[in-house]
Amino acid sequence: MTADSSPTSEHKFPHADSVDVLLLLEGTFPFVAGGVSSWVNQIIRGFPELRFGAIFMGSRSQDYGGLRYALPDNLVHLETTYLFEQKDNPPIMPVNPPKGCMADVERMHELFETDLKHPDCTRLFSTLMDEAGPDGRLSHEMFLYSKESWDYIKKSYRHRSTDPSFVDYFWTIRNIHTPFWHLREVALRCPQARIYHAVSTGYAGILGVLLKHRSKKPFMLSEHGIYVKERKIDLYQAQWLKDNRSVFERDPSRVSYFRQLWIRFFEHLGYVTYQAADDIIALYEANRQRQLQEGAPPERTTNIPNGIDVERFAPLRSQLQATPPPVLCLIGRVVPIKDIKTFIRAMRTVVSRLPEAEAWIAGPEDESPGYARECHELAEQLGLTDKVKFLGFQKLTDILPKVGLVVLSSISEALPLMILEGYAAGIPTLSTDVGSCRQLVFGLPGEDEAIGPSGRVVRIADPEALAQAALELLQDAGQWQRASAAAIRRVEKYYDQHIMFDRYRALYDKNFKWQA
Numbered sequence: 001m002t003a004d005s006s007p008t009s010e011h012k013f014p015h016a017d018s019v020d021v022l023l024l025l026e027g028t029f030p031f032v033a034g035g036v037s038s039w040v041n042q043i044i045r046g047f048p049e050l051r052f053g054a055i056f057m058g059s060r061s062q063d064y065g066g067l068r069y070a071l072p073d074n075l076v077h078l079e080t081t082y083l084f085e086q087k088d089n090p091p092i093m094p095v096n097p098p099k100g101c102m103a104d105v106e107r108m109h110e111l112f113e114t115d116l117k118h119p120d121c122t123r124l125f126s127t128l129m130d131e132a133g134p135d136g137r138l139s140h141e142m143f144l145y146s147k148e149s150w151d152y153i154k155k156s157y158r159h160r161s162t163d164p165s166f167v168d169y170f171w172t173i174r175n176i177h178t179p180f181w182h183l184r185e186v187a188l189r190c191p192q193a194r195i196y197h198a199v200s201t202g203y204a205g206i207l208g209v210l211l212k213h214r215s216k217k218p219f220m221l222s223e224h225g226i227y228v229k230e231r232k233i234d235l236y237q238a239q240w241l242k243d244n245r246s247v248f249e250r251d252p253s254r255v256s257y258f259r260q261l262w263i264r265f266f267e268h269l270g271y272v273t274y275q276a277a278d279d280i281i282a283l284y285e286a287n288r289q290r291q292l293q294e295g296a297p298p299e300r301t302t303n304i305p306n307g308i309d310v311e312r313f314a315p316l317r318s319q320l321q322a323t324p325p326p327v328l329c330l331i332g333r334v335v336p337i338k339d340i341k342t343f344i345r346a347m348r349t350v351v352s353r354l355p356e357a358e359a360w361i362a363g364p365e366d367e368s369p370g371y372a373r374e375c376h377e378l379a380e381q382l383g384l385t386d387k388v389k390f391l392g393f394q395k396l397t398d399i400l401p402k403v404g405l406v407v408l409s410s411i412s413e414a415l416p417l418m419i420l421e422g423y424a425a426g427i428p429t430l431s432t433d434v435g436s437c438r439q440l441v442f443g444l445p446g447e448d449e450a451i452g453p454s455g456r457v458v459r460i461a462d463p464e465a466l467a468q469a470a471l472e473l474l475q476d477a478g479q480w481q482r483a484s485a486a487a488i489r490r491v492e493k494y495y496d497q498h499i500m501f502d503r504y505r506a507l508y509d510k511n512f513k514w515q516a
Helices: 035-046 101-114 119-130 140-145 147-160 166-189 202-215 227-237 257-276 285-293 310-319 340-353 369-381 396-402 417-424 437-442 463-474 477-494 497-515
Strands: 018-026 052-058 075-082 192-198 219-223 279-282 301-303 327-331 358-362 388-390 405-408 429-432 455-458
Touching: 018 035, 018 075, 018 202, 035 052, 035 417, 035 497, 052 202, 075 166, 101 119, 101 147, 119 166, 119 202, 119 257, 140 147, 140 166, 147 166, 166 202, 166 257, 192 202, 192 497, 202 219, 202 227, 202 257, 219 257, 227 257, 279 285, 279 497, 285 301, 310 396, 310 417, 310 477, 327 340, 327 396, 327 417, 340 358, 340 369, 340 463, 358 396, 369 388, 396 417, 405 417, 405 463, 417 429, 417 437, 417 477, 429 437, 429 463, 437 455, 455 463, 463 477
Parallel strands: 018 052, 018 192, 052 075, 192 219, 219 279, 279 301, 327 358, 327 405, 358 388, 405 429, 429 455
Antiparallel strands: none
């Protein structure tokens, strides 16, 4: 990983006309550090014989810094697109839609609202996306300036909106739809690929839908977390979404209309992506079941857990001590979804019982600077400034030998790599009950479970439970040693990266052979 903070400069990126696998990435590698980005970097480097390309989709260019990863040699194409970048609209002009175009648009939206599983729904969406350009029936100008488009927006507002502001409805509809024209431009210029591989639903998934529709080549989808679920969490917390109802009109048991509108939008994108994908990969069974609930065809789904380079961390075990170091380390971005504040609050109880204990937070603070500032202030308010240490990005092989517990206090996760990396070094984990963390700590039924617990699992947002579990392990060397031994056995048997590479190689080979 690199600490380069220079602005993105697309002319420096590699370019190719064709690749073996084109990765479709939303808000991840190579400009954002973290679990998904690490996985992308790992996958590219794990298949040196393949030529990879990557399309990075972000919000606005100013929201990202420079490269966080050195680009692998076999990444032969990289380009960026910013879906919400402020751009000049096409010149205002009178536009008359081609015959039947608005009827198809209305039909598609009606199916989205009333009969999402109708086969015409996905077909119409793919067809209209492919025609979202100057050479198609559904130009951006038509959406922005035609009387028919204006009339349909008014009609939809009257029939569907429960918010009294038409102005806010109008601009929300524009904001929701504008990225589709950006995606279509990307689809026209991106390199040809033997396989298109999206690492989420959302906008990345929809680009995959469009590319499959245009090229008739296989489309794979890997989901680490469930994108729709994560966007719901973001939208429930978002302050920018308006609710123009008066205090007498509001029902506290109902989500505001615009929040519901955005949630339904991402649900619809997820469903369309699942319908188009030839292979749908989850990290663990609970997420695969969630994909099925959201419309994924069962016969196309499978589980492939993350894996790590166990050999890289194994030498660190020689530095393990008989007594665990009183250091609790949270490895991750300082962002709300990681719930750093619960970890800080837990340390108030931990240091009262174990005065020598320290909390290390090893991860970047630039993604949510406001939240990071609040975390620093909370540590100061609790009198923990000498106990809670914000380390920024750290090389894991340097810090893990000094750590007694790898801590994860998140409110949402998938299959966290930092837990596995800690395991490979012999460090037990203390985690909230999110994603696959219970599976990682206690194992799946059978041989995995018989290995024994490799840490503790506690409820979300419960600092006292987090503190008590930490003290149980750190103050009982016997329990800690047994958890350490279980961690090593579990990661070696089930989560070595070679297992993951073999599973993905089988899928890639299947799709390559299908085209031969």
